[in-house]
Structures are given as C-alpha cells and as structure tokens.
Amino acid sequence: MSTGRPGRQSLVIVGAGPRGTGILERIAANTREKAGPLELDVHLVDPYPPGGGRIWRREQSPLLWMNSQAQDVTMFTDDTVQVDGPVLPGPALHEWAGIDGRVFADRRSQGGYLRWVYEKAVAGLPDGVVVHHHARRALRVGGPRHGRQQVWLEDRPRPLLADVVVLAQGHLDAELDDEQRALAAYAERHGLVHLPPDFTADSDLSALAPGQDVLVRGFGLAFVDLMVLLTEGRGGRYEGDRYVPSGREPVLHVGSRRGVPYHSKIGYDWDAAAGERPPLPRFLGPAQIDELLAKPGGFDFRADVWPLIDKELGYAHYHRLFTAHPGRTAMAWADFEEKYAAATPLGAELGALVASAVPDPADRLDLATLDHPLDGVRHTSYEELQDGLRAHITADLERRHDPAHSPDLAVFLGLLSVYGQVVRLGDIGDWWHGFFSFLASGPPGPRLRQLLALSRAGVVKFVGAGMRVSAEDGVFRATGATVPGHVVEARALVEARLPQPTLARTRDRLLRELYEDGAVSTPAGLLAVDPDDGRVLHRDGSAHPRRFALGPHTNARGAGAFTRPRTNSPSFRQNDATARAVLAFLRDLSCRATAA
CATH class of the missing domain: 3.50.50 (FAD/NAD(P)-binding domain)
Structure with missing residues (x-):
C-alpha cells in the first residue's frame, strides 16, 4: 500500500468499524458541497474488515443478536440531526435488509449492513480521493505538531505518512487490574x-x-x-x-x-402506545449545559447534573401519564406542569406534588428503586431467591411489553435526550453510563424469556x-x-463484563504511547478531546492540530456509533464536526502550499 504519493494529501483513520465508517460517510457528504479538486489518500487501518470491524464482523456465532430492533439502527443522518454538513438520508437496517423492523437481527446481518454503508461512502467520494485498507494494527503515531505525522503499523518497516490522523479504535482490550x-x-x-x-x-x-x-x-x-x-x-x-x-x-x-439483569427492552412502539411524545429537552437542554460548562470552579455531577436529569426524566414520565392515562391522575396536566416546573429538583415540594397528583405509587417514577430493585430485599434460602428473581424478571417483562405502562417508553426517550446533552460535559464518570445502560440498553424480551427457561x-x-x-x-x-x-x-x-481500559491500562499500544507523550487522561482514564471537533488535548492545554479521536475511549463517547433514527444522535453530530474540521485543515494546508 502507498505511504502517500507526492503532491497528494493523506488522512489516516485508525479503526474501520462503525465509527471509522461514519467518519468516512461524513467526509463523503461534506466533500459534495466543497468546490475545487481534492487529491487525498485515505488509509483505513484495522486488522478486521471495514464496516463491521471487530465487534460486527461476520466471523462470529449466528446465535449472537444485536441489542436493538432493526428499525432502531441507522448509519444515516435525517432532518432531526443538527449538523453543519449535508443531511444525506439512507435506509435503517430493516429497510436495507428487507426484514421486519421489530426483529432483533443477528450481528452478522448488522456487519453486512455496515459493509454496505462503507462501500456506499467510498463510492460517494470525489474522484481524487482513494481509500486504502491496511489489515494491520497501528502501533504508534509520531511526528511534529506542524508537520506530517507518521503512523507505524505492525509488520511494516515504513510508516504511513499522514497530514491528519483520526483515532476511531472503538472498544479496547485492557491489561488486568x-x-x-x-x-x-x-x-x-x-x-x-x-x-x-x-x-x-x-x-x-x-x-x-x-x-x-x-x-x-x-x-x-x-x-x-x-x-x-x-x-x-x-x-x-x-x-x-x-x-x-x-x-x-x-x-x-x-x-x-x-x-438482576438489565431491564428488558420495551416491546411496543409509540404507535401502539398512541398519544403525544414528551417535548424534550425541557429541563436539561443546551442552555443548561452551557450554564454547567460555565460554572466557576466546574460542576459536580451529583449536586449539579443529576438533579436536572432526575427532573427531565420525571417530566417525560408524567407528561405521558397525564396526557395518555389521565384516569390515573388527580390533577389537570396544565396545573401539574406549572407546579412541576417551579419545584426544586429532588426537593420535598416536588415529592409532595407528585404524591397529591398521582394516587397510585406504582404510577410514580422512582429512579432509585428502578436502579437497585433488590435494595433491602432478603430471602431466607437459595431456593426462595430463585423464585423471587424469576418473579422479578417476569414482572419486568410484562410491564415493558404493556402499553398501559407507556410512561416507561417516555422515560426511555428522556434518557436518549439526556444522553445527547450530557455528552457535551465530557467525562462525568462511569455511573451515569451504567445507569443509562441498565434502564435503556437491556436485553431483548426473548432473551429474558430464555433466561427464565434456563433458570427453571x-x-x-x-x-x-x-x-x-x-x-x-x-x-x-x-x-x-x-x-x-x-x-x-x-x-x-x-x-461477564467488558474491559474498562484507561489510557494507562489499555492494550492499545498507540494510545498508551500517546498518553506517555503528553495526551491528557481524564479522571476516569479516558483520552481527553476538544468537544467541538474531537482534536486530541495535551497537558499543556493545547489541542493537537493534526490528531483527532472519537469513540468510547474518549471523553466524547456517545451511546453508540450508530443510533435510532430521528433522535438527533450525538454520534452523528460528532462525526460531522470532525469530518468538517479535517477537511478544513486539509484545504487550508493545500492553500498554503499553493501560495508558497
């Protein structure tokens, strides 16, 4: 493979899975609106096939499913996504595969979809852009800040030369703690x-x-x-x-x-539940995030962020309860909404309002109990525990598949909205991500029914x-x-859990050396990047002009590299911002070279 021909620019993307593919799609989209030729070699570095990468490769058991319904998985922007680049709609997984949107497709099918997205992105690049895949691991990145970078690959004596490097490795292995x-x-x-x-x-x-x-x-x-x-x-x-x-x-x-296992995926869609969606965000939107980021001395998650999350999720829940199930409430929605908006988050006044307006405690949102349903529960024998857990799982399945409990679906939408906002706050610790996954990213209902059968x-x-x-x-x-x-x-x-690699413990040699060379590690051990465009931050406070990073190993991690349609995905926003920053840098570099 070429290390970069004279007169041509070079972009190296480390990681050719969903995130790397998404960045490539945004590069293709944004080059459509720019005038002038682009002579660029794009080098994708990943030992696994482009598109699916490691996690979604075809060489894995067909028994393993995706954790989302096929209709909830897309790699394409739509008119809800707030990006500066062009919106280029495309099919969600079920539309591409011609399958029922409610199916939980196997991961190999998703790998096929991602490969198609990759090939479509490559086909959409201008004639002057050539993509090369290097089926190797990237070992190190070096080079001066204001000069070409060198990306060293395993079993290769010479480095790839790069004007810009994007690190999109995805989930990483870790050394044992x-x-x-x-x-x-x-x-x-x-x-x-x-x-x-x-x-x-x-x-x-x-x-x-x-x-x-x-x-x-x-x-x-x-x-x-x-x-x-x-x-x-x-x-x-x-x-x-x-x-x-x-x-x-x-x-x-x-x-x-x-x-207990994660809460079941909700087994009905909004059409089955009927009624109005909660207007989100309401209490945790861009303005509140701006205030948190501007707070003197920084913000504290528990004291400053969590109360807003709690109030936002409560608003989604009660909006749905009052508008879709008014017979289970004791107050007009307009009156409740006004008092709810005025009440202090997590305060006694808010609790008293909910107690007076929602007679049945089962209709009230209790995030603490949802998060730790066995707190205070004691059984006298191992056999009694088995019966108790089967009852808990059965009750969770029944509730999450019953539109009579549609406030649960509204809370799910609230969680997606919150995630899209708090990603701007950077590293807020692992607790929030675990809480989100437990409530919003649990297994499909059929998997929990299988768990019950295995227990019996x-x-x-x-x-x-x-x-x-x-x-x-x-x-x-x-x-x-x-x-x-x-x-x-x-x-x-x-x-039975994924590795939690920090920059100091990751098995990714490139990232470890990047950290040793001065890249910033957040308190949770993530790679710190500029939230606006993904540029890698250094300990001297500067952002590297030629190195970018996106994904779960950074503090700009989102809920996933692909997402539900029509949710203004933060991943799409990140991909677009990074792609535009990369292209702007390359064009500026080209203009300066021409002027010289």
Missing part, C-alpha cells in the same frame, strides 16, 4: 479456571466443562452472550417456554452489584445483589446480600 491479576494468579496456582473481562464472542469458553459449577460476575449484555454461547451454542434448544439441555452446559451461578431447568442460578467473590481454600467462593450467609463454591469464575 490488581484484583484480576490476583485472581488469575490464584487460579493458575490451584488449577482453577478464571476468565477475566473480555468481549464474550472472543473468549475461549472451552475450559468450562459440562455440568461444572461456574461463578459469573456480571448480569449485563456480556452475560447474555455468555448464556447463549454456553446453552444453544452447545446444542441445547427451546421448546416453547421450556429449555431442553444438550448435557454439555455448565451450571452458571450469576450475580452482580444489582443482582437449573442451568442458570441466581446469586443475588451485592455479589462478592473470594479466593480461598483452593476454590472461588461467592456470597450475596440477598441471601445472607449463603455461599456458592466453584472452580471456575467468569467476569
């Missing part, structure tokens, strides 16, 4: 199995033997993948609500801090909330707060 290193060493000494945090599709699960008791710490989406691969993936099958084992399954003892079959057993794992007496032991005193012993432990 102190606890995981200790557990791994203990497992090696005692002949146990320890699988640290990983992308489940890439984990070697062959060490988990049929019938073996396995402790699983983590009850989110990584657990769902693990559950699928160790059951259907080993030959089991479902007959209605009953699971028929193959005999090759281990026994999974699963727990977490919350002790004895293949999955619940440990409860506050799960603690210890390594002693040659085994792993798990305890939980929900059944005090009960202990589960096993010779295998799986950490």
Whole structure:
C-alpha cells in the first residue's frame, strides 16, 4: 500500500468499524458541497474488515443478536440531526435488509449492513480521493505538531505518512487490574479456571466443562452472550417456554452489584402506545449545559447534573401519564406542569406534588428503586431467591411489553435526550453510563424469556445483589446480600463484563504511547478531546492540530456509533464536526502550499 504519493494529501483513520465508517460517510457528504479538486489518500487501518470491524464482523456465532430492533439502527443522518454538513438520508437496517423492523437481527446481518454503508461512502467520494485498507494494527503515531505525522503499523518497516490522523479504535482490550491479576494468579496456582473481562464472542469458553459449577460476575449484555454461547451454542434448544439441555452446559451461578439483569427492552412502539411524545429537552437542554460548562470552579455531577436529569426524566414520565392515562391522575396536566416546573429538583415540594397528583405509587417514577430493585430485599434460602428473581424478571417483562405502562417508553426517550446533552460535559464518570445502560440498553424480551427457561431447568442460578467473590481454600467462593450467609463454591469464575481500559491500562499500544507523550487522561482514564471537533488535548492545554479521536475511549463517547433514527444522535453530530474540521485543515494546508 502507498505511504502517500507526492503532491497528494493523506488522512489516516485508525479503526474501520462503525465509527471509522461514519467518519468516512461524513467526509463523503461534506466533500459534495466543497468546490475545487481534492487529491487525498485515505488509509483505513484495522486488522478486521471495514464496516463491521471487530465487534460486527461476520466471523462470529449466528446465535449472537444485536441489542436493538432493526428499525432502531441507522448509519444515516435525517432532518432531526443538527449538523453543519449535508443531511444525506439512507435506509435503517430493516429497510436495507428487507426484514421486519421489530426483529432483533443477528450481528452478522448488522456487519453486512455496515459493509454496505462503507462501500456506499467510498463510492460517494470525489474522484481524487482513494481509500486504502491496511489489515494491520497501528502501533504508534509520531511526528511534529506542524508537520506530517507518521503512523507505524505492525509488520511494516515504513510508516504511513499522514497530514491528519483520526483515532476511531472503538472498544479496547485492557491489561488486568490488581484484583484480576490476583485472581488469575490464584487460579493458575490451584488449577482453577478464571476468565477475566473480555468481549464474550472472543473468549475461549472451552475450559468450562459440562455440568461444572461456574461463578459469573456480571448480569449485563456480556452475560447474555455468555448464556447463549454456553446453552444453544452447545446444542441445547427451546421448546416453547421450556429449555431442553444438550448435557454439555455448565451450571452458571450469576450475580452482580444489582443482582438482576438489565431491564428488558420495551416491546411496543409509540404507535401502539398512541398519544403525544414528551417535548424534550425541557429541563436539561443546551442552555443548561452551557450554564454547567460555565460554572466557576466546574460542576459536580451529583449536586449539579443529576438533579436536572432526575427532573427531565420525571417530566417525560408524567407528561405521558397525564396526557395518555389521565384516569390515573388527580390533577389537570396544565396545573401539574406549572407546579412541576417551579419545584426544586429532588426537593420535598416536588415529592409532595407528585404524591397529591398521582394516587397510585406504582404510577410514580422512582429512579432509585428502578436502579437497585433488590435494595433491602432478603430471602431466607437459595431456593426462595430463585423464585423471587424469576418473579422479578417476569414482572419486568410484562410491564415493558404493556402499553398501559407507556410512561416507561417516555422515560426511555428522556434518557436518549439526556444522553445527547450530557455528552457535551465530557467525562462525568462511569455511573451515569451504567445507569443509562441498565434502564435503556437491556436485553431483548426473548432473551429474558430464555433466561427464565434456563433458570427453571437449573442451568442458570441466581446469586443475588451485592455479589462478592473470594479466593480461598483452593476454590472461588461467592456470597450475596440477598441471601445472607449463603455461599456458592466453584472452580471456575467468569467476569461477564467488558474491559474498562484507561489510557494507562489499555492494550492499545498507540494510545498508551500517546498518553506517555503528553495526551491528557481524564479522571476516569479516558483520552481527553476538544468537544467541538474531537482534536486530541495535551497537558499543556493545547489541542493537537493534526490528531483527532472519537469513540468510547474518549471523553466524547456517545451511546453508540450508530443510533435510532430521528433522535438527533450525538454520534452523528460528532462525526460531522470532525469530518468538517479535517477537511478544513486539509484545504487550508493545500492553500498554503499553493501560495508558497
């Protein structure tokens, strides 16, 4: 592959998955409106195929699904997306694939869609732009601030030369932290199995033997993948609500801090629920974000941001309750709305207003209980806990599939609105992202019905909330707060969660060296970037003129590289801003070269 021909400019994008593809689509869109020739080599660096990248590659189990309905997945802008560049509509996944929009497509299908988007973006580039894919890992980026950058690739003696570099690696692997290193060493000494945090599709699960008791710490989406691969993936099958084992399954003892799986995806759409959408944002919009960013001494998430989030989500909930289910309220919406707007967030006045206007406590929004449903719940036996958890999951499924509880859907829309706003605040810690995922990014309903069947079959057993794992007496032991005193012993432990890499612990050598060379790490260990265009920030307070970064390894992370249609996705806004900044820099560079 070329390292850059004389007279031509060069852009290197590290990462050719959804984020890199989205940036390329925005480059293609924005070059349509610019006059003049563009002589540019675009180098995509990724060992995995362009479009899907690692997570959405075709070479993975067809049993693994997307976590969104096909109608809720798009890579194209629409007229709700507030970008400076052109809006170029395109099909959502279900329209492209010709499938029912309510289907949870498998990940290989999404990989096909992303590959098509990539090819469409390449085809939309001007004649002077040539795209090269390098199926290698990027190891290092160097070069002077005001000169061409060098991007070194594995198994390649010469670097790629780049006028601009965009880092879009996506989700990253991480070195083990102190606890995981200790557990791994203990497992090696005692002949146990320890699988640290990983992308489940890439984990070697062959060490988990049929019938073996396995402790699983983590009850989110990584657990769902693990559950699928160790059951259907080993030959089991479902007959209605009953699971028929193959005999090759281990026994999974699963727990977490919350002790329950993420809330089910909502199983109806707005048309089924009928009625007006809440007008969002209302209490946490651009003006409030501007005020938070301008706050002397900075803002505090719990004191300054969370009260606004709570009030915004409450507004979405009660707007829906009052307008769609007025028989369950005791006050006119106009009166409630006026008093709600005037009340202090999280204050006693607001609580009293809700109590007087909404008679049934089940119709009131209680975010604390939603976040930790097992707080204070105690069972007297392990068997009682199994019954209790199955009842909880069943109730959650029924509620999330019943339009009579459509305020839940309004809260979901509120969460999307909030996420789109708080991304401007940068690194606000992991708690908010976990809370958002627990409420808004849970598994499809069919997966939870499968979980219930596996529980009844004895293949999955619940440990409860506050799960603690210890390594002693040659085994792993798990305890939980929900059944005090009960202990589960096993010779295998799986950490069912994604790695949480910081710049200091990431296995991505390029990012680690970038940090060592002066790039800023946020308190949570993320790469700090300029929120306006994604330029990489340095410890001297400057933004690097030639290096950009977007994605979950940065403090400009969004809810995903692709998104629901018609939600003004922050990811699209970021991609467009970065693409325009890159093109503006290249054109300015070209003009200066011509003038010289």
